[in-house]
Amino acid sequence: MQILVVNNYGQFNHLIHRAIRDRVSCRMISNQTAPEDISADGLILGGGPDLSRAGRCPDYLKMLDLPILGICLGMQLMGTTFGGRVEQGAVGGYAEVQVEVIDEDQILKGLPRSFRAWASHADQVTKLPADFQVLARSQVCEIESMRHVDRPMFGVQWHPEVAHTEHGDQVFENFIEACRR
16 A cells, blocks of 8 residues: 655645655655656645645646545645635634544544644635535634545645644544545
8 A cells, every 4th residue: 555645845744754654655746746647545635835836736636536635735725626715814823723523534533522733724724615524623713624525535724743733643544544445
């Protein structure tokens, strides 16, 4: 099994790679990689500074038929690619938030109903795209996590790869399990 981490120039992308590499084969790829050159069991769209620097990520979301996890900017890309809206959040910068799980679904399975997470809300999904459902919210963001209703495509606004986030390892384990199916 191989999972690829798409580098969107975020400061934590190397931590995403590190969180996965001891569990399954994993490597980081450029967000300029052509979709037809991607051969993997799953794809993680890492964070980054700006939607305009997301390279071919919208193509991956539209063209690839494999499980995809979007983290921070990766989730925002899912939102904009499928018709949702991303806007500046009321609380910018990285900070702790209390995530409330509404529907644990596949990606949040086994997590408590409420937990601490490290997140940036400088930008966030404010309008849910069609064919997506909300899985979690917080006191500063109504869409902390979402998933596509038919495809194995998940998004989290927070960073499961950082030590400040509780239960981040479980999010990655759940995604790996989705890739095995």
